[in-house]
Amino acid sequence: MSNQKAAFSAENYDRNILNTIPYYDEVYNQIAEIVSTIFLDKAVSWLDIGCGTGKMAKTAFEQCNVEKMICTDHSSAMLEAAKQKIGFSSVEFLKLPIEEINYDSQFDVITSILVNHYMTYQERMIAVRNCYHALKEEGIFITFENFAPCDETMEKLYLKRWERYQSSKGKSRKECEKHLSRYNTAYFPITIQEQIKILRDCEFMSVEIFWCSYMQTGILAKKVNHFGRLKL
DSSP: OOOOOOSSOOHHHHHHHTTSSSTHHHHHHHHHHHHHHHHHHHEEEEEEEEHHHHHHHHHHHHHSSSEEEEEESSSHHHHHHHHHHOOTEEEEEEEEOOOOOOOOOOEEEEEEEOOOOSSSSSHHHHHHHHHHHHHHHHEEEEEEEOOOSSSSSHHHHHHHHHHHHHHHHHHHHHHHHHTTTTTTTOOOOOOHHHHHHHHHTTTTEEEEEEEEEEEEEEEEEEEHHHHHHHHO
């Protein structure tokens, strides 16, 4: 696996990420709303990959009907921070990279927030296939990550816009430049079209963008039944 290195330490992650990712809180609310809409009153089993400090789990238990949840991360510090934040006995925390996930048809929902863009293309394929196999029939996979614009002109525009956002949140010019210098050096985004292709190549036949803002996108993929029909 690629050597994942988060932009911020576990101790200051929550504060710094809000000044870095536009609409960060709203993304989690959107995910919870999607889950509640699809599953209505059903109690769901949920796997959150790269759980960080536990924000997805906290939002899920506040807004959705969650029967059980497994939170994984490669970082012991992040897992410890998540344990401190989440006070629910129905949550299990595992130190486990996404490529080593080996579940079979166990989850209604799988979320992967700001994880896949650290991986090589082949690692992404392995990770997404693992998620597909871990889902029950009619289960959903939601991924949210940084993306790469389609050409150099758009890349310059999007990076400049993202820099202005961070500056508006009080970051110094040096801090903005330091974070943006991670692009294609510390993490390796691909285009939205490439992300969708990976999902389809891994057998997800129903795939849609549910969020796109600045240089982040959210994609929803549904595992269809054996007859190729969708059920909502």
